Amino acid sequence: MDLFRQLWKRIPLIIILVATSLLFTLIGWSGRNTIYGSQSIDLKRQPYLTLFFEGLHEGVYPWGQSASTSDEEEAGELEENKAHQSVLYHIARSQMEIILRPAQEACAQLLEERERILEELENLPENAVMGSPDEIPEGVCNPVMQAEDYGVAGVGFLSPDDTEYNTDTEGIFAKTGLYYKLQAVNMDYFDDALFIGDSRTVGLCEYGGLGDNASFLARESINVYNVQDLNLKFSDPDGDSWDSTVDEILSERKFGKIYVNLGVNELGIGTTYMYYEKYRDLLTKIREYQPDAIIYIQGIMHVSKAKSESDSCRNNTVIVQRNTAISTLANGRDIFYIDMNPYVCDESGDLIADLSGDGIHLKASAYGNWDRSLMENAVVIDSNRE
Amino acid sequence: MLFNSLEFIFRFLPIFLIIYYLTPARFRQIPIFIGSIVFYAIGAGYMAIAMVVLTIFNYLLGKVVFSGPGASAYSSRRRALIGAVGIDAGALVLCKILAAHMPGFALPLGFSFYIFKMISYQVDLYRGDIPRRPTLMDTAVYFAIFTQVTQGPIMRYNAGGFETQERKVTLKAIGDGAFFFVMGLGMKVLLADKLSILWNEIQKIGFESISTPLAWMGAVGYSLQLYMDFWGYSLMAAGIGMMLGFHFVINFLHPYWGCGIADFYRRWHVTLGAWFRDYVYIPLGGSREGTLRTIRNLLIVWALTGLWHGGTINFILWGLVLALLIIWEKFVVARVLDAAPIIGHLHVWILIPLTWVIFAIPNLSDLGVYYTRLFPFFREGINVNPGDFTKYLRIYAPFLAASMILCVPRSYRFLVEHRRAIPIVILMAVVFWLSVYQIVIAASNPFMYFSF
Numbered sequence A: 001m002d003l004f005r006q007l008w009k010r011i012p013l014i015i016i017l018v019a020t021s022l023l024f025t026l027i028g029w030s031g032r033n034t035i036y037g038s039q040s041i042d043l044k045r046q047p048y049l050t051l052f053f054e055g056l057h058e059g060v061y062p063w064g065q066s067a068s069t070s071d072e073e074e075a076g077e078l079e080e081n082k083a084h085q086s087v088l089y090h091i092a093r094s095q096m097e098i099i100l101r102p103a104q105e106a107c108a109q110l111l112e113e114r115e116r117i118l119e120e121l122e123n124l125p126e127n128a129v130m131g132s133p134d135e136i137p138e139g140v141c142n143p144v145m146q147a148e149d150y151g152v153a154g155v156g157f158l159s160p161d162d163t164e165y166n167t168d169t170e171g172i173f174a175k176t177g178l179y180y181k182l183q184a185v186n187m188d189y190f191d192d193a194l195f196i197g198d199s200r201t202v203g204l205c206e207y208g209g210l211g212d213n214a215s216f217l218a219r220e221s222i223n224v225y226n227v228q229d230l231n232l233k234f235s236d237p238d239g240d241s242w243d244s245t246v247d248e249i250l251s252e253r254k255f256g257k258i259y260v261n262l263g264v265n266e267l268g269i270g271t272t273y274m275y276y277e278k279y280r281d282l283l284t285k286i287r288e289y290q291p292d293a294i295i296y297i298q299g300i301m302h303v304s305k306a307k308s309e310s311d312s313c314r315n316n317t318v319i320v321q322r323n324t325a326i327s328t329l330a331n332g333r334d335i336f337y338i339d340m341n342p343y344v345c346d347e348s349g350d351l352i353a354d355l356s357g358d359g360i361h362l363k364a365s366a367y368g369n370w371d372r373s374l375m376e377n378a379v380v381i382d383s384n385r386e
Numbered sequence B: 001m002l003f004n005s006l007e008f009i010f011r012f013l014p015i016f017l018i019i020y021y022l023t024p025a026r027f028r029q030i031p032i033f034i035g036s037i038v039f040y041a042i043g044a045g046y047m048a049i050a051m052v053v054l055t056i057f058n059y060l061l062g063k064v065v066f067s068g069p070g071a072s073a074y075s076s077r078r079r080a081l082i083g084a085v086g087i088d089a090g091a092l093v094l095c096k097i098l099a100a101h102m103p104g105f106a107l108p109l110g111f112s113f114y115i116f117k118m119i120s121y122q123v124d125l126y127r128g129d130i131p132r133r134p135t136l137m138d139t140a141v142y143f144a145i146f147t148q149v150t151q152g153p154i155m156r157y158n159a160g161g162f163e164t165q166e167r168k169v170t171l172k173a174i175g176d177g178a179f180f181f182v183m184g185l186g187m188k189v190l191l192a193d194k195l196s197i198l199w200n201e202i203q204k205i206g207f208e209s210i211s212t213p214l215a216w217m218g219a220v221g222y223s224l225q226l227y228m229d230f231w232g233y234s235l236m237a238a239g240i241g242m243m244l245g246f247h248f249v250i251n252f253l254h255p256y257w258g259c260g261i262a263d264f265y266r267r268w269h270v271t272l273g274a275w276f277r278d279y280v281y282i283p284l285g286g287s288r289e290g291t292l293r294t295i296r297n298l299l300i301v302w303a304l305t306g307l308w309h310g311g312t313i314n315f316i317l318w319g320l321v322l323a324l325l326i327i328w329e330k331f332v333v334a335r336v337l338d339a340a341p342i343i344g345h346l347h348v349w350i351l352i353p354l355t356w357v358i359f360a361i362p363n364l365s366d367l368g369v370y371y372t373r374l375f376p377f378f379r380e381g382i383n384v385n386p387g388d389f390t391k392y393l394r395i396y397a398p399f400l401a402a403s404m405i406l407c408v409p410r411s412y413r414f415l416v417e418h419r420r421a422i423p424i425v426i427l428m429a430v431v432f433w434l435s436v437y438q439i440v441i442a443a444s445n446p447f448m449y450f451s452f
Helices: A002-010 A012-030 A049-057 A067-100 A103-122 A187-192 A199-207 A246-252 A272-289 A316-327 A364-376 B006-022 B029-044 B047-065 B074-101 B111-127 B136-144 B171-205 B212-244 B261-267 B270-281 B291-309 B313-331 B334-339 B341-360 B364-374 B388-407 B409-417 B422-444
Strands: A128-130 A178-180 A193-197 A215-218 A232-235 A241-244 A257-261 A294-298 A335-338
Touching (some): A002 B171, A012 B171, A187 A257, A187 A364, A193 A199, A199 A215, A199 A257, A257 A272, A272 A294, B006 B029, B006 B422, B029 B136, B047 B074, B047 B111, B111 B136, B111 B270, B171 B422, B212 B341, B212 B364, B212 B388, B261 B313, B261 B341, B291 B313, B313 B341
Parallel strands (some): A257 A294, A294 A335
Antiparallel strands (some): A215 A232, A232 A241
């Protein structure tokens, strides 16, 4: 006891640090297979207490999961049940309809449809084309801009080249087979537009020319995996701004166009396929809340050559693969893929170095290029025809 | 391996300290030497061989240079000194040039620091400042010791502690060492690393588009970032040194409380300033040979100081601007500074951040743009967002404020004087765990610092 008192007098900080280290190590060690089971640790470099701190960061506490998580789980189960029931109901209903609906009525409908298509063809507006739903005609979406592959992309961030992306984002507009081509528009086109994105979109809001027309819902460092869970900053065209979530804004307000730009923070997370799946989730959510909005998938902006040839995740090889994947979510009817890269990249597909201070973001003075790409690649739907 | 890494704090340091304390005092050079080589090799890989080769080379020539009992003839001592200093300095210059102009070549870890120690070792041997003939082990420990090998301080061989019998380990010193280590860790991880994001943001926006208030906040933020980073590192090094039985090494003496630019640099990176004073400025004649000679000597010393920091043009410009400011203070406004010290303080608070901007921006045309944002009289900004200052102030105010408080000598002294009082002990424990938390999060998510 006397020894301890002597030690405490001379090295109190070390005693506290050693004691707390042991405590945190014990917590990390005892939870290594249970609450921290999903975390990996390299014991050569990291102590067990790393688990405890990583857990704190992710909301996993030694005294159990946070209360909100279990609530969420319950709510999730409830939702799942509801969804299950509703699927069963729909299947039953459509079967009944098939059996009961008289064949005659179906025939009449087909004829009517044929008439309508013929009429459409006769009065086809300038910016529209007909096409089969299997293949989107040229000019309806931007092509994905390609880029030089410098061979540094980490395999863990990519998906195999033959990965199939099951696009099941059905169109709402132009059910007749009508497609609208991208065309140039004025600033006021963006009066009912919402831009959702990360720091690049924050930059567009602060330094682009659309801030007085469009609304923005963006925050630095967000990605497609957490965009639906976090508070973002909403800025309206009047210059007011406040914190809000995707759910809140989409359920409270109505937009004519919704632009999504996400993907740079995820370059080091997961594979292309995982990114693509979360992206589709997000589009589905947007579509649920805003059935009438045109959705724009904005291709991820490329990075500079210096980055692209040295960084295993933030390089244009990964970006091009991911853009190719999300571009398949466009249906050319109400979801369009647009690509700003031709406006800011050189012929190798690298972001022009002079336009960027860090190789990843546009400099404030270069946002005009992005504005221009948006204004020259928009869809105008003739509402009288729908 | 940085001091502020999990490997160092929870692996290397505890294992090293236990072995060190268990080793009988007279054999403790051995764990220091082996530990330092391991430490250096983890960070620098095969460059550790280069360090060992240079160590043996300097030891062998140093045997000839030595001027104490049993010294060699004057002419051979002189030749050996010129040979050793010439090779050491030549290697440094060559590597600096390669690092600046050859893509893919990086200066070996800590090279600028241990080469300077090697040069001072030879000169001190020659001048007789090292009274006893050092052994190979003592020499190797002096050059390679892990507390100083990567970022200094550039201690002198005779400053005490490099020979076993000069070190005295006490419990109190160990406790105090831990205190300084934690304080330095907090400065580095909780303040400097956070402030570095502000400078990153400014580069991201592009200098031509920042508002003038943000340009000033950037200059101040960058200055504080450098200070917290380097002072924090020096405190960590000094703290570990104390735990091994060394005296506390002063490398920063409240520079932002200095009165004038010259005074600032007497307090900033003290061991480097003293090196240039003792091995360049005074041998050139210092300030004793007339005004013109003094001005020449100041220009030489500061141009070399600039080059030491980096091979690009902005570092030379930075050094020369400082030389001119010091000449201005010394020969033009010296009386004014004596009469009104506040002017000296204003020099430090306004001119020093302006010189750090030169230090920060390697490209001269970018530098010009930044200065036109600081002084927006000649050219307007492009696409400036006037709200940028409030946006970043809101985010960075706590870090700026905490760093500024630490610039005041009294606040630092208060912590040091009460370092064994329970509230301060608890505060330091909290600082330690907050820092560890930050390090863990940054390590498990290397993209955090660069989240877009």
